[in-house]
Amino acid sequence: MTTPPRLVLTDIEGTTTAISFVHQVLFPFAAEALDGYLAANPAEAAPILAEVSAMEPGRPPAETLRAWMAADAKVTPLKTLQGLIWRQGYQDRRLKGHLWPDVADALRGWHAGGLELAVYSSGSEEAQRLIFGHSVAGDLVPLFRGFFDTRMGGKREAPSYTAIAEALGLFPGDILFLSDVGLELDAAQSAGMRTCQLVRPEDKTVAVAGHPEARDFVQVTTLFGLPSGG
Numbered sequence: 199m200t201t202p203p204r205l206v207l208t209d210i211e212g213t214t215t216a217i218s219f220v221h222q223v224l225f226p227f228a229a230e231a232l233d234g235y236l237a238a239n240p241a242e243a244a245p246i247l248a249e250v251s252a253m254e255p256g257r258p259p260a261e262t263l264r265a266w267m268a269a270d271a272k273v274t275p276l277k278t279l280q281g282l283i284w285r286q287g288y289q290d291r292r293l294k295g296h297l298w299p300d301v302a303d304a305l306r307g308w309h310a311g312g313l314e315l316a317v318y319s320s321g322s323e324e325a326q327r328l329i330f331g332h333s334v335a336g337d338l339v340p341l342f343r344g345f346f347d348t349r350m351g352g353k354r355e356a357p358s359y360t361a362i363a364e365a366l367g368l369f370p371g372d373i374l375f376l377s378d379v380g381l382e383l384d385a386a387q388s389a390g391m392r393t394c395q396l397v398r399p400e401d402k403t404v405a406v407a408g409h410p411e412a413r414d415f416v417q418v419t420t421l422f423g424l425p426s427g428g
């Protein structure tokens with residue numbers, strides 16, 4: 199029997215959280231609030247707009263942001279801005295972070311049993327803290343040791359996972375990465391991490407070859423011998 203991992207690194211969309219929540223609630227919320235946010239928060243928005251203009255010179259940055267939103271581009275300034283816009287929605291309770299029903303209990307059990315937890319998502323660190331901090335199961339932020347976003351690199355690139363392991367002071371082989379996306383799992387595996395694909399029927403995830411698969415976090419617990427309580 200192989201030893202259990204020391205840390206679970208989890209993706210969000212399609213893994214802890216319904217794809218439909220991200221695409222039908224969060225993304226439209228940010229798109230609708232964009233102009234109002236930029237007008238009301240010029241000082242906070244200025245460095246982000248400057249970064250957008252540097253990446254796409256010759257086009258108004260608000261137009262570039264809209265094009266990136268339409269294309270679901272995983273670019274850091276867009277993700278930073280979305281996090282800032284969502285903050286308002288979580289604070290005034292128009293938003294509540296969706297988690298699949300198996301997720302919170304499993305995370306609490308893993309943490310109580312001594313397993314460390316971290317997040318790696320294309321959503322910004324602030325967006326990650328918001329979705330777990332204002333979740334349907336309460337504030338889960340204290341369970342996590344780290345929150346990693348696109349500033350570590352793209353999720354389909356192996357060096358991003360090497361950098362995360364280094365930042366955590368762990369060997370990649372000590373880390374179990376959970377995601378619904380095959381190319382992310384391939385990249386993590388190339389960096390030496392252990393992997394598991396979440397194949398959630400509700401999200402119509404397509405199973406890929408080369409990684410163990412689980413339909414929910416209960417099955418992850420069983421497959422990898424993870425703790426289920428303190």
Ligand SMILES: CSCCC(=O)C(=O)COP(=O)(O)O
Binds near residue numbers: 272280322353
């Ligand atoms: C932090 S919730 C919003 C997630 C998001 O913005 C996104 O692009 C989905 O990224 P993930 O890496 O979690 O699939």
Ligand SMILES: [Mg+2]
Binds near residue numbers: 209211
């Ligand atoms: Mg995902």
